[in-house]
Amino acid sequence: MKPGAKQSLLVALVVILAMVLVGTFFVFSKKKPQQERTLRLKWLANVGFVGDLYADTYGFFTEEGLNVKVIPGGPEHDAIRDLQTGEAHFGIASSDQVVKALAKGADVVVIAQIYQKNPVQWIYRRGQFEVNAPEDLKGKIVGITIGDNDENIMRALLKRSQLTEADLKLQPVQYSYVPFTTGEVQLFPVYRNTQGVELMKQLQSQNEQVGFFDPDRNGVRFVANSVVTTSKLLKDDREGVKRFLKALLRGWRESLNPTNQELATNAMLRYTQSTGNAGADTSLIREQIAVSRDLVIPSEGEKAIGKIDVNGWLMTEDIMVDQKLVERKVGIQNALDTKLIEEVITNK
């Protein structure tokens, strides 16, 4: 080999190596390292989690540099248990689950409260009677899911209204609508924005009008679904938690915005169809989303979605102590991270 050719080969090699190095630098510097995170929903994917699913569908988590896996819950799953075992980093849990978990020494912190009003209400057929106040429940057969939060809410309502179980009949029910459709129970507990709309539409198609009895309007503030994580994760990666919350709440704001109705419906269809509910009805989903707005958006407006109602939590804790669901107060206020949500809402 000529000495000139040897030199040229060396230069070419150096140039190639430099190009590879520069290329690698650009590739890796452009792409933010993505954090793997898991969010466990409280229940199966339905409109009750529209904001969470919207954020996942339209890549809001990815934009925040997070790779979030959203996994549905169900009767055998518990988001807080998953947090303790390390199966999930974030979860959607109801307030009674949070209080019970704290009473049993779990590491759980509430970082946002999605529902400002509890969606648990009781559906009934209009015509024979109207239920506007707790006194109207007298003599009625009222369904309750033993061990679930509708039982706690109903018992709290009865106590608050100075009614006793002798004034009405509390009939245990489960997830099937059959006891209501057959008339075995007159008032049936539903999540107003999901089962409530579904049942209402079913009965309306048979020319039956329905009404809803809302304990929240009658003074029982029992907090519903909230976003939870562990104090350990908050301590180790507060910025990451903040980015997660930012993406999640953006999902809720945008999904409930009427101008994004089509996008929100499509996000829901994607999930419901993937869970085998191929016949999911778009008009039903739209109606469910519309009802959810009233339950999620606070009086301050959609910017404040996720704000934590400390008084509501304190009342929830009182109800649970009173019903002996926990032995003593758990100091719920210490498990509410109101600062983080303030920072996210005010974009600090």
Add this chain to the structure above:
Amino acid sequence: MRKSLNNSKTSWHIFKSLISFVGLYIICICGLLLFKWIKSYPDYVIPSLRLLISTFVSSLEIYLKAAITTFAVAIAGHCISVVLALLVAISVFFSKKLGNILRFIAFTIQAFPIIAMVPVFFIIIGDDLRTRLIITSMISYFPILLTLIGVLSEPVDEVEHFFNTVKKFSSFNLIGIRLSENLRTTITAIIGSATLSVVGSIVAEFVAASEGIGHEIRVALNGNRLESILVALFVIGIFNWLYILILEILGTGLYRLTLGQSMKG
């Protein structure tokens, strides 16, 4: 002398099986507590021993009452399944045509997972005792049916030949002979399906009933109370052990009785 020796043998057998069951339960609980300790899980995930004991004390009575309801349904359902299986097996034995149809229906029903059909029963019939009995008997009848069909189609040559020669023979005699000659197999199948009937009863309560131990487990699951579930499992285990033990004693007694009668004959 021999009788009292037999009695003490039976008592020792009962005591041994009870100790084995309780011992196994305690070993499992210890394993769970060890796992809790290794993983540093709070009581919310796995209950502490203190919580488990206090739950045991406070809710044992509730679970005992619930278990009585569950086992009443399980036993009734089990009896129905035995009668049902016997009727189908005898029909198969008597009439080939009808038997084939019944056998086809019985086998086809079994092809559907009963557990998946439970909600359908509750919708059609409602969440009352009838549904629970149907589910319980449907889950437990198949092993008995298979055994009975096998037993009735298997000739007992020596005995049947004897009866044939003395001309004291009818189809009912034949059924009686084949059943008594294969009593051990039949009893084993009935005892084996007893656990299935308990499973059926619990599943039915878990899905839609408002009483029984299956319902109590569902309620405990709603509140994520593993300690209550563990107590309920202990109660189910004790009742199941007792039920199988009674069936075994009855089966052995029946076997001895039949053996004694055939010896006399």
